[in-house]
Amino acid sequence: MKAKKALSRFLRWETMLIVLLVVLWLVFDAKDASLQAARIAKGRRATDIFNFTNMLNGMGPYLLYSFMALGMSLILGMGDIDISVGAIAALSASVMGTVYGPFKKAMSPGLALALALLCCVMTGAACGFLNGFLVTRFRELFPMIITLGTQLFYRGFCYLLLGGDTLQYKDDAAWAGLKKLYSGSVSIGGLSVPTMLIWFLLLALMFFVFLHLTTGGRRLFAIGTNRVTARYSGIRVDSFELCMFVICGVTAALSSMFYVGSVSATVRADAMTGYEMYAIAVAVLGGFSTGGGKGNIVGVVLSVIIFGVMKKGLGTVFGLPDSTVNLAVGLVLIASSVLPNLLEDLSNWRRVRRQHAEAKLS
């Protein structure tokens, strides 16, 4: 019995993710070592491509979608989906960039930036509100269809605001501070850890507490499991769902701030195209199924790291082109959703066989 318990704990999704991470890491490290040996054999200087410090410092690009992946987890947990997060992020950034100019003329740059950041978050919340409103009022249409539509709308809005130009404030110290969000790091025990990673972990902690330690989280999973029973058990489903969409919009806006920092503090209307897919992939690998009702934030954090390691490793150590890396993402996405079901089938099958055997005995 004890062994079985240990086995079922082992088969928990998060444990599997850790195993996957370790395997990936070992493979990349081994390949890296062989690459270096080959370089030395050719008489060239060796560069250690894949190691812990490199990975830690190179995490930036793979953290950009992590914030919205947290928001997406909430939505997936309720059995909904939000395809418009990439467009929400682009619109939030566009609004931030557009309002900063006039604000700067009226007040000190620091204050103007703070207000612009606030506007960015507000835009994300407003977009999330619109999504949530439409989703809860038009139940005939799936959230997928609705957010597919609102995505076009938000993206179009970006073009109305910015046109085709790249918005940037050259030689503006306050605005350039956005770059720090992305590239800044703090030294912890001799390691320089990107501030972005710390922000992400903090936010993930908040989400963890909400989702797994409060009644809010239980409500969310109740809605995801069965919306009708959730309503009958006294949960105000519509307003709760609306709130979650607003939170998802806010996380998209947070992502966009870091994104602006990553591209040298410039804003473009076509920013963050396709990021919704990354966010969904991360959340699904993390254990949130689009069916709703289950998932763990720990899994999402692990899956962010796995995606980062995988993309970085395939791109650098194996030198695969970007498009092939996307192929791997697709495979992982499908595999990670098939695998738990197959495991479940397996355990069901074993249980049935055991029951049969017991029936025969008696």
Next chain:
Amino acid sequence: MKKVLAIVLALVLALSLMSIATAEKAGDGLTIGIVYKQSGNAYFQAGVSGFAKAAEELGFEFMHDGPEDSSNDGQERIIRNYIDMGVDVLCISANDAAGLVDVCNEARAKGIVVLSWDAKVDAEGRDLDIEPASAKAIGVQQLESIAETMGYEGQLAIVSAGATAPNQNLWISFIEEELKANEKYAKVEYLGVVYGDDDYTKSYDVTKSLIDKYPDIKGLIVPTTNGGPAVAKCIMDEGKVGQIKMTGLTLASDMAEYIKGGVADATFLWNPIELGYVTAYVGVAMANGEFEAAEGATIEVPGFEGLEVIPSDDGGLILYLNKLNPFTPETVDAWIDIL
């Protein structure tokens, strides 16, 4: 076990011998990372083949990649990977001139030479920009070609790439300037720009609605290789061959049939292979410290003359190849296999 060891030793020996044998070339031991706008784009494949030709002569290694979706952050990610992989030279064709400045400066801080080719990185983020011809020359040459075909009168419009494309916007601004400034274009009625987003379907559709809206239109300028064949196909499908003529920057293989079919009298393109070739030579020379990007500096590249670094409009340094090839019904066949 002994056998394996023997094989390994033999391999090591062979490799070291090879490295001695090839050690004479200028680029030996250097790695160049080439980053272009979008993977799977024929134009940049041609550019990369120019790098490959130079690699044979100079002995450097190279890697190349572009993001799937011609995005800014995709390029940033690839550049960071290349920095980690220890490249010595980065040659970047930027999707957004301003957006890559930070990551390029990070690369330069690590001693990597940063060149931009085909589409610039802003002056503060690059060592040198290498371009086929000045933006003004490219714009004005297309305008003059189409205006001549039109007999210097009638309606003219532009079908561009994305509304955010910096190269196209720059060329268009020079075309518009020239239209206003030069008397000989007084009778040309300029309708404006529509955007096909470098997407075949969209380019086709905007052209169709353009023709529907202005049935008397006489000239189209298409300053993007992806849009060219779409616009040409649309003119053909609408049965307007002869009435509407186009020109633009196109690949020869894309356009050969249309040019011979009378849709265009001439289209243009510099040779991206040559562009890649020259960029590789400059990169190797700079990484070896044999050449420094400074105003007035010149460089010798086999088959090219008078390559000189001059100050650019954005306050940086630039090198022009100044070679623009026209594809006419007579000459296009010779280019098909090249471009």
Next chain:
Amino acid sequence: MKRDISEKTRQKDSFSLLSYVIEHREIPLLGVLAVLLAGVSIAVPGYFTGNYMNILKNCSMNLVLASGMLCVLLIGSIDISVAAVLELAAAIAGVLMRDGKIHTMIGMFAVGIGVGALIGFINGSIMSFGRVLPIIVTLGMTYLARALIPMDFILGMNKIARIDLTEYFKEFILHEYLGIPVIVYIAGAVAILMGLFLRYTRVGRSIYATGSNEEAARMRGVKVKWIKVLAHVICGALAGMAGIMRLGYYNAIEKGAANGQEMYVIAACVLGGVSVMGGYGKITGVVIGALMIATIDSAIPQLFMNATMMKEFFKGILILAAILLNVLMQRAANKRNLKGRDI
């Protein structure tokens, strides 16, 4: 009790026109389409007469895709990989033609449909037997198919250009018989066959049954899992077919060429009154939906010629508004319907 029923039928008779309209959702849709066309015709003089063939041509590829999507939506599933499958099928067929392996029209269509059907089969199998949600599978498939297109060791191509295709193929799709191009005939044939298939064949009825109540269908002996796979095979095959049509129409294909098309395909179905929950939807509605999208598509550039930035924006708003309007109309109709039944 008997009296009650006869009264009800009488009541129904007196409202026959209204109930007919309620029963056939396509009629209000047709009205919306007419209003749309009339509005655009007034805004842009000479629009309709000059453009109806364009509208038909534009909507034909979308219609073929939407017919496949209808099957998938009917079983309560969704396929967002159709655009990527279209590109992959067209790319593979194009490469084979370029390398001289295929010369005939039929060969091209066979390859396209085959590739599409294979991918549809993979999609459907993973969903049915791996119990994975459709959106995840097809999302992953979008990545996979797009990533396969530019890989040297599979296709060795960057794009297919006009020069790679045979003369006959280039001419065929837009060749006109009786003033109508072939592409429109193909789309029409697909729509009619799909309608007949769904209405009159056992398998077609099983698709409806599976979508409206899976459990009940299973009880009745429908092999639900295989029906789901089949629906995805049909959807994939039609996507592949649309890929060949596209290659014939534009004479070029490259990765990402049809990016975003899936959205308009789904929109056409939803506009046509197909329920995304499964079980309800008719091919006539889909045809009207596809026509509406094509009308919006061709009208907007004419209305906002010099404001390109506005185009996508208004297109999005119009489609969203049309979908929501459709839902509201639906609700009003249902309310009426319930009132009529005295519930």
